[in-house]
Amino acid sequence: MSRKQHIITANEGNAVALACGHFLAKQSIPLVYMQNSGLGNAINPLLSLSDPDVYSIPLLLMIGWRGEPGVKDEPQHVKQGKIQIELMEAMDIPYEIFSKDSRDFKEKISKCIKLAKDENRPTALLIKKGTFGKYNKTVLLDENQLMKREEALEIILDNLSDETIVVSTTGKTSREIFEIREKNNQSHEKDFLTVGSMGHCSSIALGIALARPDRQVVCIDGDGA
Known part of the structure; x- marks a missing residue:
């Protein structure tokens, strides 16, 4: 992916607003990825900007599910993880859940993109811990220096x-x-x-x-x- 297509913002709310601007200019659905601890920062633009009752802007969210009930995590993630599903439903954002046992990634992603496009609304991919493999970064500098x-x-x-x-x-x-x-x-x-x-x-x-x-x-x- 081109660096111009991958933009790191100051916070998750900024990311949602930037993605809305991208859609308004290009009419192509952007991907906004975040950890669920940052979802609180994104609630305002999700409900007052991209929501179907406001500007009705389609977005695809990819949200890492920290603090999932029954999964050991840091204390600051426990409450957010506990109410994750209720929060998505309260915001009326359709979602699909992914885990390491999922075998229908392509179908679920396609479903969310189609729904976002057909109904002009945000949809979400909710990613459980351990879904993705370990990322091996490429070191460009000698870290010992x-x-x-x-x-x-x-x-x-x-x-x-x-x-x-x-x-x-x-x-x-x-x-x-x-x-x-x-x-x-x-x-x-x-x-x-x-x-x-x-x-x-x-x-x-x-x-x-x-x-x-x-x-x-x-x-x-x-x-x-």
Whole structure:
């Protein structure tokens, strides 16, 4: 796929809006893929832009189902996973479920695309954990020559005062900050290690900074991966 056809947006709501713009310009159905933890960010444009009762714009969503009931996952995904089906039905978005045991991928995908096109509405492919095989990335650079994330985090923390409030994003960034503090026998008291709420770390930090202008607040953000 051409890089021009694969666009990474700031959040899932932006992705839905961008996809709507693509359809309006090209009249071809775009694919928007996301993890279900980001579906909350996409609800507004799905219901107030692409919904059949508004602009009626066909989209194909591919949603990774984290926190599926009965499947072990991180705590921030449990509630979202538990209500996933109810959420899709409440939004009136038709969907097909895929798992590692599915054998009718092509038929289900074709069905969703046809429904999106015929009824001018979003439809979704709901992907269970383990459906896809492991992705083996192609390394273009010698990773041994690159600074590791944990090394960069340790340098940042070493250069902050003991009174600095640190707010870090979800995922390995926060986990590694916790591990660095433990290794160096440092307190966790002034750290807010975000679990979940991907994309909202900077707003949490801003809220703290506005409420405590007397304190230095450092936000360590990224994609959390």
